[in-house]
Amino acid sequence: MSESPINVAVVYYSATGTVFELAKAAATAAEKTGAQVRLRKVAELAPAQAIASNAGWSAHAAATQHIVEAAPADLEWADVILLGAPTRFGLPAAQLKQFIDTTGPLWAQGKLVDKVASSFTATATTHGGQESTILALNNTFYHWGAIIVPPGYADPIQFRMGNPYGTSHISNNGDVSPGEVELAAIEFQTRRTVAIAQALQLGRAAI
Template identity: 75%
Template sequence: MSLNEAVRVAVIYYSSTGTVFELAKTAATAAEKAGAEVRLRKVRELAPAEAIASNQGWSDHAAATQHIVEASLDDLEWADAIMFGTPTRYGLPASQLKQFIDTAGGLWAQGKLIDKIGSSFTASGTRHGGQETTIVALNNTFYHWGSIIVPPGYADPIQFQMGNPYGTSHTSNNAEVPPGEIELAAMEFQARRVVETTATFVRGRAARFA
């Protein structure tokens, strides 16, 4: 990219009942406000239609987000920075997001994911429901890709209220409690930090090789 181009951020998520979707939307909006070109993408649903129909919140969210474009490998290659969002599943990322990540082997083999900026966020139904381990597990992907992980850390006062230096996280009380003001502010900060770090890195590299 040239020194005058906006950095490109892909916010790629899975959400069953909408909690992670709210975080992803907030990240995408904050990244745009910070000057980035953004693609908000959901990954393909793998659960059978019967399972989705059996949960009103799940089926309502699926219907409400039909307009969101599904993620493709082109989104990974296009992006300067990738933000992954997922609910916890036994302290691990949801299989829907993992399946999408597993299709990226060709890009990895060609070295096309090296030096991407990476950052992760999550939500769980219960307190201590595996939020930190889920983010760490997602970040293992970035290690293998040769990406540069950018966590929020405690680099902003909001982090001392939200309390997760690995990435924004939320406890939804089994989808009954949406992300609140603190969680959304933390998500906004994480997205801004990703954009600012990406701009510093990518533009510095462009200037070096200009």
């Protein structure tokens, strides 16, 4: 029996574009593995006045109008789910949390069990809540019954990245975009997550 392509949903929230750059890199890395990929942003909750008051925020909102908004159906379709959000006081941004809160019906039907999942983030400052944000996202995966795949130190890039929980970036309040190390780290994290999903698929086929 031939192996079916892995379906990957990269679902993210980004205000000024930092997490979007990581999400795009994750989507590209997944496509390189032969996976079918959906790159999805979650709905914006902030009022238009707040967005307009920040040049970076408004510019990013305009530049990503073409990105399709995430729906629970994207998670049901996916074999692999990658969630990304900036931190807000050590927790995922409310926009992504609101989307997570819409997954109750899928959870109740057991349709998120055994999804292969991983997460990534960005903060404005060093020690700004990177690990706690990823751990908070992973709490969702526990409730879903998903299989969490951390990058660990399973590749040399991780010793440069320094975060075994998931790719993270320090944006310096939005002034610094993800660099070579961060982009290589999210690529590795994505490839590792897809590889685990492929192994599970082969294992199920063999049963």
